[in-house]
Amino acid sequence: MSSLKETSLVSMASRFLPLTVFLLFVACTNDSLGEPQMGDCDNLDVTYVSLIKPIIDESCAYSNCHLDTAPGIYTSYNGLLPSLENGEFRNRVLNLKDDPTLGMPPDFSPANKPSSLTEDQLNLIRCWLDNNFPEE
Numbered sequence: 001m002s003s004l005k006e007t008s009l010v011s012m013a014s015r016f017l018p019l020t021v022f023l024l025f026v027a028c029t030n031d032s033l034g035e036p037q038m039g040d041c042d043n044l045d046v047t048y049v050s051l052i053k054p055i056i057d058e059s060c061a062y063s064n065c066h067l068d069t070a071p072g073i074y075t076s077y078n079g080l081l082p083s084l085e086n087g088e089f090r091n092r093v094l095n096l097k098d099d100p101t102l103g104m105p106p107d108f109s110p111a112n113k114p115s116s117l118t119e120d121q122l123n124l125i126r127c128w129l130d131n132n133f134p135e136e
Contacts (some may be wrong), residue, residue, distance in 0.1 A: 041127035048077050048135045052128050055121050056080065059105045077135045084133045093117070093125055 046052065060074045073079035083089040092104040097117070100107040109115040117125070128134070 041123075041130060044124070044127050046124050046128040046131065046134075048080075048128070048133065050136075051124050052133075053077075055117070055125065059109075059117060059121075084129070090129050094122065094129070097122065 056074050072083045074083075080089065092102060096103040105115055105117070107115045
């Protein structure tokens with residue numbers, strides 16, 4: 001009698017196995033995380049003075065960079081303004097951020113300086129630029 005039950009269970013399992021495999025395949029192929037979303041700018045009051053200047057001072061405005069030799073002097077809002085207005089700052093910091101030499105900060109930054117920005121810093125900069133880069 002137990003042999004009959006075992007045969008019946010094997011038969012039932014073999015009938016449902018293809019359906020189970022199909023459902024698992026369909027479920028797995030339809031999974032998607034979607035595009036990562038950056039933070040919401042509506043609830044942020046991002047100005048140059050309040051949040052952006054410290055990022056620039058640490059990552060951009062130091063010797064042999066945007067302090068004395070690289071294009072633009074980033075020690076002040078007015079020094080940064082031409083790069084903001086022509087879109088170069090957005091392009092190099094956000095659009096080209098993963099390029100090791102064109103993205104800013106570059107991968108060859110000095111050891112005591114960051115060679116990339118955090119997602120939070122990038123989001124603050126993006127919000128600031130999208131809001132026409134207010135000074136105060």
